[in-house]
Amino acid sequence: DQQVKQNSPSLSVQEGRISILNCDYTNSMFDYFLWYKKYPAEGPTFLISISSIKDKNEDGRFTVFLNKSAKHLSLHIVPSQPGDSAVYFCAARNNAGNMLTFGGGTRLMVKP
Amino acid sequence: EPEVTQTPSHQVTQMGQEVILRCVPISNHLYFYWYRQILGQKVEFLVSFYNNEISEKSEIFDDQFSVERPDGSNFTLKIRSTKLEDSAMYFCASSEGDRGEQYFGPGTRLTVT
Numbered sequence: 749d750q751q752v753k754q755n756s757p758s759l760s761v762q763e764g765r766i767s768i769l770n771c772d773y774t775n776s777m778f779d780y781f782l783w784y785k786k787y788p789a790e791g792p793t794f795l796i797s798i799s800s801i802k803d804k805n806e807d808g809r810f811t812v813f814l815n816k817s818a819k820h821l822s823l824h825i826v827p828s829q830p831g832d833s834a835v836y837f838c839a840a841r842n843n844a845g846n847m848l849t850f851g852g853g854t855r856l857m858v859k860p
Numbered sequence: 861e862p863e864v865t866q867t868p869s870h871q872v873t874q875m876g877q878e879v880i881l882r883c884v885p886i887s888n889h890l891y892f893y894w895y896r897q898i899l900g901q902k903v904e905f906l907v908s909f910y911n912n913e914i915s916e917k918s919e920i921f922d923d924q925f926s927v928e929r930p931d932g933s934n935f936t937l938k939i940r941s942t943k944l945e946d947s948a949m950y951f952c953a954s955s956e957g958d959r960g961e962q963y964f965g966p967g968t969r970l971t972v973t
């Protein structure tokens with residue numbers, strides 16, 4: 749099942765710089781997208797979401813961009829902090845139900 | 861801040877045994893979910909539950925699985941006869957509405973030997 753794909757398994761960024769995490773999807777029925785952060789031995793923690801009627805949503809240091817024509821979304825974290833080091837998952841929900849389809853995750857490492 | 865809790869954190873069981881994984885969703889949430897993550901794989905949806913009924917389930921959620929809300933606070937996942945391939949992290953989640961963000965618990969690591 750490759751409906752949601754995160755092509756970069758890992759990303760390393762210097763503290764204070766911008767982190768950009770990418771996600772692609774194939775299912776046109778997806779109408780809501782979410783980003784989760786996960787630390788080892790913990791469950792996914794909700795970060796930010798975006799509806800398909802918008803192209804941008806911002807919450808503090810986190811901004812999600814949605815490009816529907818390209819079926820692509822990205823999460824920007826600025827400035828990046830060492831505490832942001834975690835695995836980031838994008839997830840999508842279609843307009844017919846409430847199940848989430850997850851990407852494979854990107855491990856972000858923010859170096860001090 | 862309210863959170864989803866799960867017990868136990870780790871469960872070891874023998875193949876063929878029944879296991880029950882327990883979850884306490886956030887108190888004002890009405891929709892409940894189970895997901896699992898096999899080591900090295902994606903988080904996968906199992907089932908959603910609302911108003912004491914399954915509202916959606918995946919192909920993984922076969923007759924070996926069942927869910928229940930036995931009282932006003934707990935939400936359980938039962939696996940009747942565990943198989944080696946059931947070994948995974950099982951996450952419970954809840955949401956306020958059917959279109960709301962889902963909040964996840966810390967997970968139960970199930971190991972089937």
